[in-house]
Amino acid sequence: MAEPPIVIWEREVTQLLCPADLIPRLEDALGKFSRRDETEVLQPLRTALPLQKHGGFMGLMPTYMEKDGVLSTKFVCFYKREEGSTLPAVQATVVLLDPEFGNVKAVMDGEVITAMRTAAVSAISAKLLMPPQAEVLAILGTGKQAISHYRVFTETFSFKEVRVWSRSKQGVARFISSVGGPVQGCSSAEEAVRGADVILTVTGSTEPVLLGQWVKAGAHVAAVGACRPDWRELDDVLMKEAVVYADSREGATLESGDVILSGAEVFAELGEVINGTKAAHREKTTVFKSLGMGVEDAVSAQLVFDRWKAKAGKV
Numbered sequence: 661m662a663e664p665p666i667v668i669w670e671r672e673v674t675q676l677l678c679p680a681d682l683i684p685r686l687e688d689a690l691g692k693f694s695r696r697d698e699t700e701v702l703q704p705l706r707t708a709l710p711l712q713k714h715g716g717f718m719g720l721m722p723t724y725m726e727k728d729g730v731l732s733t734k735f736v737c738f739y740k741r742e743e744g745s746t747l748p749a750v751q752a753t754v755v756l757l758d759p760e761f762g763n764v765k766a767v768m769d770g771e772v773i774t775a776m777r778t779a780a781v782s783a784i785s786a787k788l789l790m791p792p793q794a795e796v797l798a799i800l801g802t803g804k805q806a807i808s809h810y811r812v813f814t815e816t817f818s819f820k821e822v823r824v825w826s827r828s829k830q831g832v833a834r835f836i837s838s839v840g841g842p843v844q845g846c847s848s849a850e851e852a853v854r855g856a857d858v859i860l861t862v863t864g865s866t867e868p869v870l871l872g873q874w875v876k877a878g879a880h881v882a883a884v885g886a887c888r889p890d891w892r893e894l895d896d897v898l899m900k901e902a903v904v905y906a907d908s909r910e911g912a913t914l915e916s917g918d919v920i921l922s923g924a925e926v927f928a929e930l931g932e933v934i935n936g937t938k939a940a941h942r943e944k945t946t947v948f949k950s951l952g953m954g955v956e957d958a959v960s961a962q963l964v965f966d967r968w969k970a971k972a973g974k975v
């Protein structure tokens with residue numbers, strides 16, 4: 661009979677995950693995914709079960725990394741929430757299994773894993789695609805992804821200026837007090853993004869919040885929200901002008917309203933740039949469309965599990 665699974669929840673996951681550990685592991689995972697070698701990464705397209713009554717979806721994200729011995733599934737519920745709602749937009753749990761025995765080894769809080777791995781992958785896109793000497797970072801949105809992106813980007817890069825915008829003044833005020841570091845609140849998205857070298861869209865919006873006419877030529881946009889075919893964050897002008905990258909080509913063409921509705925072509929996956937099979941067009945305006953992939957959760961959960969065992973003296 662297998663041992664019962666260990667439970668690693670929010671506080672411990674937060675203590676065990678740091679950007680410096682995550683980024684190299686995620687770069688390796690993105691490159692493996694883009695090689696499409698099924699003994700390295702087996703990751704079917706996400707199943708998104710509509711939760712019609714609540715305006716959301718339950719995503720099922722299984723991943724098997726045979727060579728690395730990692731088997732996991734993330735269950736993630738994500739919602740379009742109305743302004744003023746106090747309900748969370750995303751709730752997630754990651755299950756780590758023993759691929760040989762078949763038992764569940766660990767059940768982990770997926771909210772922190774999702775926040776941190778998504779921000780780390782956005783940071784990888786910036787490392788590859790932002791203009792040289794990037795000085796100004798703009799963040800549109802002030803929720804959980806905005807906070808994790810602020811933490812990862814300010815720990816990974818040294819921007820001279822960080823700006824933030826939210827649809828509510830309270831959101832900006834809460835964000836500024838949460839992050840505790842230098843950030844300038846802006847009263848419009850346009851004010852935040854004009855002249856910015858890197859722009860992060862981390863909103864729950866289903867309509868464009870970032871317009872191409874505001875974006876400086878050569879800037880890099882990491883677009884994290886709008887993960888459904890009829891949800892948008894970016895307008896057609898930007899999608900048509902930019903060189904578009906994605907975490908997964910299939911994911912983008914199946915789930916991204918910004919790609920599907922604008923008709924923009926996905927030039928490359930981040931993993932293809934990491935593998936050297938596609939160019940990083942730093943000199944052009946670039947968009948990284950982030951949808952989220954199970955392999956990112958798998959390597960993050962394995963890292964948490966390894967760190968937890970080491971801390972508990974169970975190696």
Ligand SMILES: NC(=O)C1=CN([C@@H]2O[C@H](COP(=O)(O)OP(=O)(O)OC[C@H]3O[C@@H](n4cnc5c(N)ncnc54)[C@H](O)[C@@H]3O)[C@@H](O)[C@H]2O)C=CC1
Binds near residue numbers: 738803831866951
């Ligand atoms: N690409 C990926 O891997 C992942 C994407 N996501 C997506 O990222 C987005 C943000 O997620 P969280 O930060 O967890 O949500 P959150 O609810 O914590 O924050 C959402 C932010 O967007 C703002 N917002 C909501 N509707 C808006 C609108 N119509 N116009 C302007 N701003 C609006 C809210 O005021 C808040 O500041 C969501 O769309 C979520 O589905 C979440 C996790 C992973």
Ligand SMILES: O=C([O-])C1=[NH+]CCC1
Binds near residue numbers: 752951
């Ligand atoms: O990868 C992920 O966890 C998600 N992508 C869109 C909403 C949640």
